[in-house]
Amino acid sequence: MAIKVTNKKPLAGNRRSHSCKATKHTQNVNMQLVTLEDGSKVRMSAREKRTLNKIKKA
Secondary structure: OOEEOOOOOOEEEEEEOOOOOEEEEEEOOOEEEEEOOOOOEEEEEHHHHHHHHHHHHO
16 A cells, blocks of 8 residues: 655636636646655655656766
């Protein structure tokens, strides 16, 4: 089972139609399953995954 690493939550807002009617809308976080070097699996956002890869290369 993967462990969730990030504390990010979905964003909430409204969709607006042409008539300016508002309906509730959520944007979910782009969560990815990542296997770390020690073999453990974690769920982290795509942005954190990119940052982790950048640190590894440096």
